[in-house]
Amino acid sequence: MESGSIRVLSRAFSILNCLARERAPLGVSEIASAVDLPKATVYRLLDSLEGERAVLGKGGRYEIGPLSLLLADAYRSQVGFADAARSALTTLRNETKETVHLFVYERGELYYLDKLESPFQVRMHSRVGGRASLFRLSAGKALLASLSPEELKELPETLPDEVAAEFPEIRARGYALDDELNEAGLRCVGAAILDEKGRPRGAVSVSAPVYRFPPEKVEVYGLLVMKAARSIREGVASLETGSHAG
């Protein structure tokens, strides 16, 4: 249990997280057993959440409600580069014809902010809004390589040595490479999005199955990813530490 956590709230959010995971309308009993709470309690919480439009009740079945859109839109505008990144991502996807990801870095953690799928149908089970690994993804490693030593020490998890060993190479190239580290048969390159002070705010990456992503393409895609990262930074009026929305 966290330090200051109001029980009703953590319960309510565990229901929301449950609904977000399932992505399908669930009944009260299903939810109750999933979050391990009495039916009556879950029912009351759902009722209350529905009043806030955080969930949507459809004849006894519940799902995530439209309030989420409002909040996510606000979050995106706070991040600052989310909107500006859309066109850069589109370009990158069109240039590579592969799946591209946008990440945002918040308080030592990396989150999927957006993605554009490859036109080829290949499963990539990344989920927008989910937490991403700083150590296993190319985007994460590219981001870490641009942190100061002090910032590296403040990370929630300790930095593995083998990741730190890659930093000189990443800094020299400008992008990070991930060779089937995260997932077998998948290769990706990622670059950090830096603000005006050189601090990382997020990252971009291109991922593809190795059979479409041979070693000789690494350099090509690497440069494209860097170009995208740069254009995202430049496309934003201000990427100051306290970026406000217009």
Add this chain to the structure above:
Amino acid sequence: MESGSIRVLSRAFSILNCLARERAPLGVSEIASAVDLPKATVYRLLDSLEGERAVLGKGGRYEIGPLSLLLADAYRSQVGFADAARSALTTLRNETKETVHLFVYERGELYYLDKLESPFQVRMHSRVGGRASLFRLSAGKALLASLSPEELKELPETLPDEVAAEFPEIRARGYALDDELNEAGLRCVGAAILDEKGRPRGAVSVSAPVYRFPPEKVEVYGLLVMKAARSIREGVASLETGSHAG
């Protein structure tokens, strides 16, 4: 006060709504006065919300957190046509070079689901996730025109006669027109997105200032909007009443 509403929850969500409105980091005191609650209470709620990643605390200032992304992504996938619509929206925007909106219809209410801005810089103060008027927007009227008489009676608000009077025309054309009704100097056309049973699930619209949207273009844009609505429907594997995500 709603029927079954847990006080802590409605307070927590009023804080989230407040942060979403402001779109800038706020201090505890600012929030407390905005939502009219004691500072200590707001502080505790923020602390708890931060633990859930629903808000993000940055040195005494708080903003919406990344959990919103996860929830919104789930909501989009539940809606079913949100992802499929992206490419149809892009096409529509490129064809018209004007701002296009995507709406979702839920329980008698219309919500902004997505938008693509015109390359021309004209302010259109729509906010993704916000509620949209069923009676004043072309998209709303197009949607209403495709509802059955029984469904029309179940609407949260009573249908104005002048709106109902437009239905025959809208049904004949296949799209609805809004002549500066919603906002002076703004014209838009909208079409409903129907599922396999002919029930409306959402709508698409094109909006432009009248000086770029003369009467002779209404028919052209109207047909394009209809084409987009149709392609969104067809782009979705299943738009059944209980649409699940893959």
Add this chain to the structure above:
DNA sequence: ATTGTCGTTTCACTCCATGGATTATTTATC
């Protein structure tokens, strides 16, 4: 008809959120 399941409602109990007061910390002013 019967049984089982699930959503909904009830209500007495008690636990937990409450908020005024206090302290710590940061920011502004001279």
Add this chain to the structure above:
DNA sequence: GATAAATAATCCATGGAGTGAAACGACAAT
């Protein structure tokens, strides 16, 4: 750099608000 003002963070006695077992009603399957 000392003082003051504002704000964030902490504490704790209190009672009202959330709790959940149980009962009810609706529906489906057998």
